[in-house]
Amino acid sequence: MKPITKETYLQWYEEMQFWRKFEDKLAAVYIQQKVRGFLHLYNGQEAVLAGAIHAMDLSKDKMITAYRNHVQPIAMGVDPRKVMAELYGKVTGTSKGMGGSMHIFSKEHGFYGGHGIVGAQIPVGAGMAFADKYFETGGVTLTYFGDGAARQGSLHEAFNMAMNWKLPVVFICENNGYAMGTSVERTANHTDIWKLGLGYEMPCGPVDGMNPVKVAEAMQEAIDRARRGDGPTFLEMKTYRYRGHSMSDAQLYRTKEEVEEYKKIDPITQVLDIIREKGYATEAEIEAMDERVKNLVDKCEKFAEESPFPEAQQLYDVVYEQENYPFIPHRL
Numbered sequence: 001m002k003p004i005t006k007e008t009y010l011q012w013y014e015e016m017q018f019w020r021k022f023e024d025k026l027a028a029v030y031i032q033q034k035v036r037g038f039l040h041l042y043n044g045q046e047a048v049l050a051g052a053i054h055a056m057d058l059s060k061d062k063m064i065t066a067y068r069n070h071v072q073p074i075a076m077g078v079d080p081r082k083v084m085a086e087l088y089g090k091v092t093g094t095s096k097g098m099g100g101s102m103h104i105f106s107k108e109h110g111f112y113g114g115h116g117i118v119g120a121q122i123p124v125g126a127g128m129a130f131a132d133k134y135f136e137t138g139g140v141t142l143t144y145f146g147d148g149a150a151r152q153g154s155l156h157e158a159f160n161m162a163m164n165w166k167l168p169v170v171f172i173c174e175n176n177g178y179a180m181g182t183s184v185e186r187t188a189n190h191t192d193i194w195k196l197g198l199g200y201e202m203p204c205g206p207v208d209g210m211n212p213v214k215v216a217e218a219m220q221e222a223i224d225r226a227r228r229g230d231g232p233t234f235l236e237m238k239t240y241r242y243r244g245h246s247m248s249d250a251q252l253y254r255t256k257e258e259v260e261e262y263k264k265i266d267p268i269t270q271v272l273d274i275i276r277e278k279g280y281a282t283e284a285e286i287e288a289m290d291e292r293v294k295n296l297v298d299k300c301e302k303f304a305e306e307s308p309f310p311e312a313q314q315l316y317d318v319v320y321e322q323e324n325y326p327f328i329p330h331r332l
Helices: 006-031 046-055 071-075 080-088 121-135 153-164 193-200 212-227 256-263 267-277 283-306
Strands: 062-064 141-146 169-175 204-208 233-238
Touching (some): 006 080, 006 283, 046 071, 071 080, 080 283, 121 153, 121 169, 169 193, 169 212, 193 204, 267 283
Parallel strands (some): 062 141, 141 169
């Protein structure tokens, strides 16, 4: 694994802080009805992404996830201004304003979505890995899903075929405790979701999803296994979301005291504590990073606010074009 150095910790802090503040800004503009529909925020789960990015080869590896998907493409290199514009429904967004919150997408940067159907991305991720194996790209697909999606039947079909064909895929369950609002304890007679991999003799195990170092170590081992042709791994990232499943979630299934307890092991705070403990940055340098984060979030908001909405013509440009039906003109 690439060494985890002073620079790693400083990068982790600034990036995770940006992801957190980016989501906070989205929550604020959602209340103002500038972002509409559903909005699922990543607050609390940043270590899962930070550790994974450290282990990935972004020149060939891919990522696919569910609808809590705003900051992942940013981590993979997508312009954050375009991500925010997409949430605003603006033409400058990643999908020209037609994907919205749940469908951020960038083929250029290896990010294959946000998927709104629970568990839909699990077999799709396995299919992407099949393509990498078939074309011998050397790439590995990271396939994320939540603890609720772990109950979908398609997971078992994907696990079976991935093991049978030794596909270069890492399956990652981000277990943030409550799916859409029902605890893991109430959805199955077991609470260790990672054990589902045992039925397929798939290498599997739990990971502290609040610590980016632990995530990076587990992800590196799984990615190396996939890249050398030994097949998939299933990791259960034990993490926690501070906000509701979506902005419309009243969160009646948990107490405020529980949320505050998890904030004591906040991934950003853990990284910041090490930066201070080891003297990686002065307080002035930390404040400068925070200021850069604030300024970048402001730039994203300004870009989204000032961008235009799509023209009506775009509705025709993105549907199937039939040569013998020339009545709908296409521009794209």
